[in-house]
Amino acid sequence: MKRFFGRVQMAEPRVSDAERELFGGPLRYDMGWSQHEHATLDLTMMSALRSMPKLVATTLRMAWHADRRALTAVVVSEIGQGIAAAAALLAVNAVMHALLGGSGNATQRLHALLPGLLAAAGIAVVNSALAGWSTARAGRLEPLVERIATTQYLAAATSVELEAIDDPDFRRLVDIAQYGPASARRMIGACVAALNGVISLITTAGVLTILHPALLPLLILIAAPRGWGAMRVAQERYVSVMSWIEHVRASRLIGNLLTERTAAHEVRVHGVGDFLLSRYERMAESAETEQERLASSKALTEWVAGALSGLAMAATYGTMFWLITNGHMSLAVAGTAVIAVRSGSASLGALVMNVNQLHEESLYVRDHGRFLERAAERAIPGGGSPVPDPVERIVLDQVVYRYPDRETPALDQVSLTLPMGSVTAVVGENGSGKSTLMKLLSGLLLPQEGTLRWGDAEVGGLDRSEVFSRVALLTQDFQRWPVTAAMNIRLGRPAHAASPEDLQASVDHAGAGPVVAKLPDGLRSLLARMFRGAIELSGGEWQKIGLARTHWRSSTSQAGSVLIVDEPTSALDPEAEIEAFDRIRRLAGPHRAVVLVTHRMSGVRHADRIYVLHRGRLAEHGSHDELMAAQGRYAAMFDAQAAQYAPIARIPRPASPTVTDPA
Numbered sequence: 001m002k003r004f005f006g007r008v009q010m011a012e013p014r015v016s017d018a019e020r021e022l023f024g025g026p027l028r029y030d031m032g033w034s035q036h037e038h039a040t041l042d043l044t045m046m047s048a049l050r051s052m053p054k055l056v057a058t059t060l061r062m063a064w065h066a067d068r069r070a071l072t073a074v075v076v077s078e079i080g081q082g083i084a085a086a087a088a089l090l091a092v093n094a095v096m097h098a099l100l101g102g103s104g105n106a107t108q109r110l111h112a113l114l115p116g117l118l119a120a121a122g123i124a125v126v127n128s129a130l131a132g133w134s135t136a137r138a139g140r141l142e143p144l145v146e147r148i149a150t151t152q153y154l155a156a157a158t159s160v161e162l163e164a165i166d167d168p169d170f171r172r173l174v175d176i177a178q179y180g181p182a183s184a185r186r187m188i189g190a191c192v193a194a195l196n197g198v199i200s201l202i203t204t205a206g207v208l209t210i211l212h213p214a215l216l217p218l219l220i221l222i223a224a225p226r227g228w229g230a231m232r233v234a235q236e237r238y239v240s241v242m243s244w245i246e247h248v249r250a251s252r253l254i255g256n257l258l259t260e261r262t263a264a265h266e267v268r269v270h271g272v273g274d275f276l277l278s279r280y281e282r283m284a285e286s287a288e289t290e291q292e293r294l295a296s297s298k299a300l301t302e303w304v305a306g307a308l309s310g311l312a313m314a315a316t317y318g319t320m321f322w323l324i325t326n327g328h329m330s331l332a333v334a335g336t337a338v339i340a341v342r343s344g345s346a347s348l349g350a351l352v353m354n355v356n357q358l359h360e361e362s363l364y365v366r367d368h369g370r371f372l373e374r375a376a377e378r379a380i381p382g383g384g385s386p387v388p389d390p391v392e393r394i395v396l397d398q399v400v401y402r403y404p405d406r407e408t409p410a411l412d413q414v415s416l417t418l419p420m421g422s423v424t425a426v427v428g429e430n431g432s433g434k435s436t437l438m439k440l441l442s443g444l445l446l447p448q449e450g451t452l453r454w455g456d457a458e459v460g461g462l463d464r465s466e467v468f469s470r471v472a473l474l475t476q477d478f479q480r481w482p483v484t485a486a487m488n489i490r491l492g493r494p495a496h497a498a499s500p501e502d503l504q505a506s507v508d509h510a511g512a513g514p515v516v517a518k519l520p521d522g523l524r525s526l527l528a529r530m531f532r533g534a535i536e537l538s539g540g541e542w543q544k545i546g547l548a549r550t551h552w553r554s555s556t557s558q559a560g561s562v563l564i565v566d567e568p569t570s571a572l573d574p575e576a577e578i579e580a581f582d583r584i585r586r587l588a589g590p591h592r593a594v595v596l597v598t599h600r601m602s603g604v605r606h607a608d609r610i611y612v613l614h615r616g617r618l619a620e621h622g623s624h625d626e627l628m629a630a631q632g633r634y635a636a637m638f639d640a641q642a643a644q645y646a647p648i649a650r651i652p653r654p655a656s657p658t659v660t661d662p663a
């Protein structure tokens, strides 16, 4: 009994050997479905029914905002279908009476049938027209709701502070909420179906009560086991999905790795392909065993539900037989009742399934709503004062910045000045805080202590979109947009319309002329390997396009701007690197400051001022000559790199390991 009526238990996940070998145990993604685990496992028929009105209201509100006329049409047509179903039953009743309860000869009886039959046929035509109307209007509503929800999601994701994007909890919410829009779309369909189910159930129940009051409880008795069966099967499926979601993800991860372009080299040369494929098969086999178990369990539950429903049906027919033989019910009413009971139990079964689906989808829609709320809390504030004009310098004073999940600050009491027209270099070992400093300078992060001022204005009080408009960024991992070469450059300032000819000066400045000349369609060539006919550039060629984009942004910026370049030459050959540093230096102008971050010491020696960071603190600063004379950290770094190019007197060879011959 407990097998069928007890609480559905979460099965202990069975980890395949392949998973243990690869991941050290089950992969546990802390996102998506697992967040719904408890909400979903709580799903009982009562809790699902209790939450029904709220869910329907949420969906209807969304649909109302999307297109109120389409929504009204759907509701009207669904109510119309319910009324048509009731009218059809009454027409059937009239036919039954004419057939079984009428008087006269056969011809007269057949004539008496005609009005009922004609009415039933007319109602069927109206009903199908209403169903078609509902389908067409719901077909408009569904994509509309999905589009609105997707736009809300994307707009919210792009409007938050960078700090939120770096926050793992927020990222998780971003991941989960992506399923919301599709669920909102499916909820419309489920809602319409549920509405249809409720209306036809009410009308059928009304007709049955008119026919005989005893028939309504009997209808419930027939439908209840099927409803229970549907709910039980759904619960078992949820629990299985919960238990197996991590394993499904693990095998999907392997599948992706096998086909990913970035892994293609090692998959082939290191023989990783065959190895991972065999693990994939073993993991898939254990998932198939679970599917088989689930199918058997479903078959058994449905059989029990069917048997109970059959017993209830027998009891119903028995009662009807008793009512007829004792003269409490006419044969005609009994005939109509049989049809009404059948259609009523089908409606109830479908309703249970739809409520079930509504509940499942609503979990994702709720996540979507939660994400929108959290994103609004963490959005970059709008408004603020304009950036002063002119700005003579940007000044950091005793700035401290600590990442949310870190104890030690990434930047600790850092002070520096960027005068317009100057080139400032920032150097330091890995993890010393250079990139964090660049994020602060570009307005992506705000100081937690100390001040950052554009002219006399504190950055926190400025209109951030104006600050961004004064910044040009070129980082090592700059975006390689899958669009044409021209658009790749123009996206440095997308709001500024430009023809490929307008971009030529930027191409020339970046030394990207030969790169563009090689492209089949010049600047109009598509740069994206995933599309047919597109071209893939090498890392160094991409960096030249990136530099052209930076030039385009700088050349279209207003007075008082800053150009931030972070490791811009890592993929360039030595000659191109020297040229690139020269071009970047030339971008400094009377109203533009350039900040350069690099590990290439040769690139910074011509900077006006060099700042050396060490473990988030400013270790020293000065010109190249001053810092070399000081013989501190900078001089040590510079000398270490220079030594690699010094003439080699004698290359010491490492001692060969002694190999003993076992023979």
Ligand SMILES: Nc1ncnc2c1ncn2[C@@H]1O[C@H](COP(=O)(O)OP(=O)(O)OP(=O)(O)O)[C@@H](O)[C@H]1O
Binding pocket: 166, 403, 404, 405, 406, 410, 428, 429, 430, 431, 432, 433, 434, 435, 436, 437
């Ligand atoms: N998003 C982040 N969340 C948490 N900690 C971070 C984040 N980004 C950087 N850090 C930490 O802050 C410190 C400074 O990192 P940063 O990237 O600024 O150094 P860097 O000098 O640019 O290093 P590299 O030369 O390797 O690029 C490091 O300890 C790093 O682990």
